[in-house]
Amino acid sequence: MKALTASVIVFSTICLTATHAQAEVRNEPIKVIEPYVSESPEKVELGKQLFFDPRLSMSGIISCNTCHNLSYSGTDNLKTSIGHKWQAGPVNSPTVFNSSLQIAQFWDGRALDLKEQAAGPIAANVEMAMPHTLAVDVIQSIPGYRSQVEAVYGTNQVTLDHITDAIAEFEKTLVTPNAPFDRWLQGDDNAITEQQLAGYQLFKQAGCVACHYGEALGGKSFMKMGLVQPYESDSPSQGRYDVTGKEIDRFMFKVPTLRNVAITYPYFHDGAANTLEEATQIMGQLQLGRNFTKDELANLVAFMESLTGERPKISLPLLPPSGENTPRPNPFQ
Amino acid sequence: MKALTASVIVFSTICLTATHAQAEVRNEPIKVIEPYVSESPEKVELGKQLFFDPRLSMSGIISCNTCHNLSYSGTDNLKTSIGHKWQAGPVNSPTVFNSSLQIAQFWDGRALDLKEQAAGPIAANVEMAMPHTLAVDVIQSIPGYRSQVEAVYGTNQVTLDHITDAIAEFEKTLVTPNAPFDRWLQGDDNAITEQQLAGYQLFKQAGCVACHYGEALGGKSFMKMGLVQPYESDSPSQGRYDVTGKEIDRFMFKVPTLRNVAITYPYFHDGAANTLEEATQIMGQLQLGRNFTKDELANLVAFMESLTGERPKISLPLLPPSGENTPRPNPFQ
Ligand code: HEC
Ligand code: HEC
Ligand code: HEC
Ligand code: HEC
Ligand SMILES: [Ca+2]
Ligand SMILES: [Ca+2]
Known part of the structure; x- marks a missing residue:
C-alpha cells in the first residue's frame, strides 16, 4: 500500500512537470510563459x-x-x-x-x-x-x-x-517559454547578465511596465501611441478608431508583446523603426517624455534581448494531396 | 569470443539495413530508390x-x-x-x-x-x-x-x-523511397493493384520505359519533346538548344522523373497539361504515335500513382537570428 501511494505521488508529480513550467519565485509584474498542452x-x-x-x-x-x-x-x-x-x-x-x-x-x-x-x-x-x-x-x-x-x-x-x-x-501551441528572463523569474540568478538586470530595473522604474506587463509583456490593453508627444506615421491606420469610430480611440493600438522582440524587427504598427534601440528611444520620448542616455538605452535593449524564448520545435507537416476536383490556384486573378 | 563475433555480425547487419534499402528482387528497367546517408x-x-x-x-x-x-x-x-x-x-x-x-x-x-x-x-x-x-x-x-x-x-x-x-x-537527402512500386520491385506481390501492374506492363510494352527508366524513371537523358508529332507551346524555351545553340538540340528536354508524378501537376516544361491523364495521352501521341484507349490511359495513370514514395520527414529548421549589420530586404527593388 505504501509503495503504491509513493508511486502515485511520483506519477502525479511527473504529470505536473510535463504540463506546467516551474512557476516564478520572484514576485514581479512580468510572469513566466507556461507551455500549452492541447486536449486535442x-x-x-x-x-x-x-x-x-x-x-x-x-x-x-x-x-x-x-x-x-x-x-x-x-x-x-x-x-x-x-x-x-x-x-x-x-x-x-x-x-x-x-x-x-x-x-x-x-x-x-x-x-x-x-x-x-x-x-x-x-x-x-x-x-x-x-x-x-x-x-x-x-x-x-x-x-x-x-x-x-x-x-x-x-x-x-x-x-x-x-x-x-x-x-x-x-x-x-506557439508559445516560447524558457527565455533567460523566465529562468531568472524562476530563481536562477545567473540566467541574465548584470546589464540585463539593470535594464529590467529601469524598465520598471521608467514606467514601461505600466503598458508592457504580464506573461507577454503586452497584449493586455490598448494604449495611445504618442501619449506625451504625437507619433507621425505614413500608415493609414488610426488604430482602434478604425473599429469603434470614437474620437477617444484614435491612435489607440494594442500594446504589442515584447516576447522575442529582438527578432521581430522592424517595429511599430507601421514598421517604421528599424532597430530595438530606435524603437526604445521613441517609446521613451513619445510615451514617457523621457530622453534615455546611451547607457540607459543599451541596458533596456539588453533586457529585452533576455526575452527571446525557446521557439517551438515543429515537424514540417506533410500536406494531403489534392483530389481530382480540387480547384487549381489562379495567381493572376 | 563466440558471443562477441555474433554481436559484431548483428551490429553490421543493422548498419547495412540502416543505410541501404532492400534491393529489388525483380529484374526490371526500373530500380528501387535507396535512402541517402550523408557523411556530414x-x-x-x-x-x-x-x-x-x-x-x-x-x-x-x-x-x-x-x-x-x-x-x-x-x-x-x-x-x-x-x-x-x-x-x-x-x-x-x-x-x-x-x-x-x-x-x-x-x-x-x-x-x-x-x-x-x-x-x-x-x-x-x-x-x-x-x-x-x-x-x-x-x-x-x-x-x-x-x-x-x-x-x-x-x-x-x-x-x-x-x-x-x-x-x-x-x-x-530529399529522396522518396518505399513507393508501392518499390515494394513490388522488392518482391511484395500485394504492394500494387492488378490495374497498376497492367499499367506497368503497358508502360514497358508501349515504349515509355525507353525514356523513363532507372531509379527516377527519367532524369537520365535528353529527348525531343514531340518526336513523332510536333509539340505546340507558348513557352519561349527551346530546351537544350538554348544551351548549345545546335539545331539538333532544339526542343530536346531532360526527360523528367515520374517519381511522385501524381502530385507534381501541372505537367511538361510549360506546365500546359493539367492532369496526368492529359499528359499521358499527349506522350502517347507525340512521342509514340499512339492513341491510348480510355482503359489503357486509366491503367497507365494507376501505375504512375504507385510511384508516390515516402516524402522525407523534416523538422522545420530554426533559423539563426540576423546580426546587427545584416542587410535588410528590399522588396520593391
Ligand atoms: C500577406 C501577409 C499575411 C498572411 C498571408 C497572413 N497574415 Fe496574419 N497578419 C499579417 C498582418 C499584416 C497582420 C496585422 C494586421 C492588423 O493588425 O491589422 C496580421 C495579424 C495576424 C494575427 C494577429 C496577431 C496580433 O498580435 O495581433 C494573427 C494571430 C495572424 N495574423 C495569424 C495568421 C494566420 C492564421 C494566417 C493564415 C490563415 C495569416 N495570419 C496569414 C500578415 C499576414
Ligand atoms: C503608455 C503605454 C506605453 C508605455 C509607457 C510604453 N509603451 Fe512600448 N508600446 C506601446 C504601444 C501602444 C506600442 C505600439 C505602438 C505602435 O505600434 O504604433 C508599443 C510598442 C513598443 C515596442 C515595439 C514593439 C513591436 O513589436 O513593434 C517596443 C520595443 C516597446 N514598445 C518598448 C517599450 C519600452 C522599452 C518602454 C519604456 C521605455 C515602453 N515601450 C513604454 C505602449 C507603451
Ligand atoms: C521563384 C521560383 C523558384 C525559386 C525561388 C527557386 N526555384 Fe528552383 N526551380 C524553379 C524553376 C521554374 C525551375 C526550372 C528552371 C529551368 O529548368 O529552366 C527550377 C529548377 C530547380 C532545380 C532543377 C530540378 C530539375 O529536375 O531539373 C533544382 C534542383 C532547384 N530548382 C532547386 C532550387 C533551390 C536550391 C533554390 C533556392 C536556392 C530554388 N530552386 C529556388 C523555380 C524556383
Ligand atoms: C522519346 C522519349 C519519351 C517517351 C517514349 C515518353 N516520354 Fe514522357 N517525357 C519525355 C520528355 C522529354 C518529357 C518532358 C517534355 C516536356 O516537358 O516538354 C516527358 C514528360 C512526361 C510526363 C510529364 C512529367 C512532368 O513532370 O511534367 C509524363 C507524365 C510522361 N512523360 C509520361 C510518359 C508516358 C506514360 C509515356 C508512354 C506512353 C511516355 N512518357 C513516353 C520523354 C518521353
Ligand atoms: Ca515587427
Ligand atoms: Ca510539374
Whole structure:
C-alpha cells in the first residue's frame, strides 16, 4: 500500500512537470510563459497543416507561414507585409508566437480571439485573396483533410469554422517559454547578465511596465501611441478608431508583446523603426517624455534581448494531396 | 569470443539495413530508390536552413521552399513559377524530390549538378533576385551561420561555394523511397493493384520505359519533346538548344522523373497539361504515335500513382537570428 501511494505521488508529480513550467519565485509584474498542452493533438495537427498550406490562397503560393515564418520570428520581418500580387499591406505583421496570450488580435484589436482572426487573412485582398467559400471548397475537395475533419469534428462537411478553429488550436501551441528572463523569474540568478538586470530595473522604474506587463509583456490593453508627444506615421491606420469610430480611440493600438522582440524587427504598427534601440528611444520620448542616455538605452535593449524564448520545435507537416476536383490556384486573378 | 563475433555480425547487419534499402528482387528497367546517408549531418543541417531561409532573396519572403514546397510535392504546383515582384517565370518548377538522381539539372540541363544549380535561382531576376555578393554578405553577417560554416568548412569567411555546396548536400537527402512500386520491385506481390501492374506492363510494352527508366524513371537523358508529332507551346524555351545553340538540340528536354508524378501537376516544361491523364495521352501521341484507349490511359495513370514514395520527414529548421549589420530586404527593388 505504501509503495503504491509513493508511486502515485511520483506519477502525479511527473504529470505536473510535463504540463506546467516551474512557476516564478520572484514576485514581479512580468510572469513566466507556461507551455500549452492541447486536449486535442489531432486538432493541432490539422491546424498545423492548414497553417502551412498555400492552397488556402488564390495564388497557391501564400500560406500563413509566408507572413508568420515559424522558422524564424513568427513574422515576415518586413516593414509592411507583401501579399497577393505583391501588394504591400498597410501594417506590420505581428508575430504569431505567444499571440494567444493577448486579449484581442490585430493592432486595432478588431478580432476577439485567434479563431475569429484566422478568417481575416484568408479572404483579405492584400493577403491571401481567397473567398471563404472557395477556401472551404478546396479543403473539402482534399480527401486527407476531409478525413481529418471527420475525426476531429465528427462530420465530413468542412466549414470555415472548422478551418479557423483548428488553426487557432495550433496557434495556441506557439508559445516560447524558457527565455533567460523566465529562468531568472524562476530563481536562477545567473540566467541574465548584470546589464540585463539593470535594464529590467529601469524598465520598471521608467514606467514601461505600466503598458508592457504580464506573461507577454503586452497584449493586455490598448494604449495611445504618442501619449506625451504625437507619433507621425505614413500608415493609414488610426488604430482602434478604425473599429469603434470614437474620437477617444484614435491612435489607440494594442500594446504589442515584447516576447522575442529582438527578432521581430522592424517595429511599430507601421514598421517604421528599424532597430530595438530606435524603437526604445521613441517609446521613451513619445510615451514617457523621457530622453534615455546611451547607457540607459543599451541596458533596456539588453533586457529585452533576455526575452527571446525557446521557439517551438515543429515537424514540417506533410500536406494531403489534392483530389481530382480540387480547384487549381489562379495567381493572376 | 563466440558471443562477441555474433554481436559484431548483428551490429553490421543493422548498419547495412540502416543505410541501404532492400534491393529489388525483380529484374526490371526500373530500380528501387535507396535512402541517402550523408557523411556530414552538419552540412545537411546548414543546407536545410539555407533552403528555408527567405533572407537569401531580395524581397525577404522567397526561399527555395516557396517554389519547391517540401510540405507537399517539392514544387509549387503552378503552371509556371511566380518569383520576385510577382513575375511569372518561363517554365514549370520541377520537384526537388529525387533531383539528385539525374544526370543534369534544369529542363535544358544547363547545370551539371545540384551545387552548380543552386547558384541560379538566388540571383535570377524572376526568382529570388539577389546578387550573389549580397547573398554572401547576408549569410556572413549572421553569427549562427558563420559558426556553422566554420564548423563544416573550417573557415568563417563565407563564400557562395559554401552556400551552394551545403544546399546541394541537403537536397541529396530529399529522396522518396518505399513507393508501392518499390515494394513490388522488392518482391511484395500485394504492394500494387492488378490495374497498376497492367499499367506497368503497358508502360514497358508501349515504349515509355525507353525514356523513363532507372531509379527516377527519367532524369537520365535528353529527348525531343514531340518526336513523332510536333509539340505546340507558348513557352519561349527551346530546351537544350538554348544551351548549345545546335539545331539538333532544339526542343530536346531532360526527360523528367515520374517519381511522385501524381502530385507534381501541372505537367511538361510549360506546365500546359493539367492532369496526368492529359499528359499521358499527349506522350502517347507525340512521342509514340499512339492513341491510348480510355482503359489503357486509366491503367497507365494507376501505375504512375504507385510511384508516390515516402516524402522525407523534416523538422522545420530554426533559423539563426540576423546580426546587427545584416542587410535588410528590399522588396520593391
Ligand atoms: C500577406 C501577409 C499575411 C498572411 C498571408 C497572413 N497574415 Fe496574419 N497578419 C499579417 C498582418 C499584416 C497582420 C496585422 C494586421 C492588423 O493588425 O491589422 C496580421 C495579424 C495576424 C494575427 C494577429 C496577431 C496580433 O498580435 O495581433 C494573427 C494571430 C495572424 N495574423 C495569424 C495568421 C494566420 C492564421 C494566417 C493564415 C490563415 C495569416 N495570419 C496569414 C500578415 C499576414
Ligand atoms: C503608455 C503605454 C506605453 C508605455 C509607457 C510604453 N509603451 Fe512600448 N508600446 C506601446 C504601444 C501602444 C506600442 C505600439 C505602438 C505602435 O505600434 O504604433 C508599443 C510598442 C513598443 C515596442 C515595439 C514593439 C513591436 O513589436 O513593434 C517596443 C520595443 C516597446 N514598445 C518598448 C517599450 C519600452 C522599452 C518602454 C519604456 C521605455 C515602453 N515601450 C513604454 C505602449 C507603451
Ligand atoms: C521563384 C521560383 C523558384 C525559386 C525561388 C527557386 N526555384 Fe528552383 N526551380 C524553379 C524553376 C521554374 C525551375 C526550372 C528552371 C529551368 O529548368 O529552366 C527550377 C529548377 C530547380 C532545380 C532543377 C530540378 C530539375 O529536375 O531539373 C533544382 C534542383 C532547384 N530548382 C532547386 C532550387 C533551390 C536550391 C533554390 C533556392 C536556392 C530554388 N530552386 C529556388 C523555380 C524556383
Ligand atoms: C522519346 C522519349 C519519351 C517517351 C517514349 C515518353 N516520354 Fe514522357 N517525357 C519525355 C520528355 C522529354 C518529357 C518532358 C517534355 C516536356 O516537358 O516538354 C516527358 C514528360 C512526361 C510526363 C510529364 C512529367 C512532368 O513532370 O511534367 C509524363 C507524365 C510522361 N512523360 C509520361 C510518359 C508516358 C506514360 C509515356 C508512354 C506512353 C511516355 N512518357 C513516353 C520523354 C518521353
Ligand atoms: Ca515587427
Ligand atoms: Ca510539374
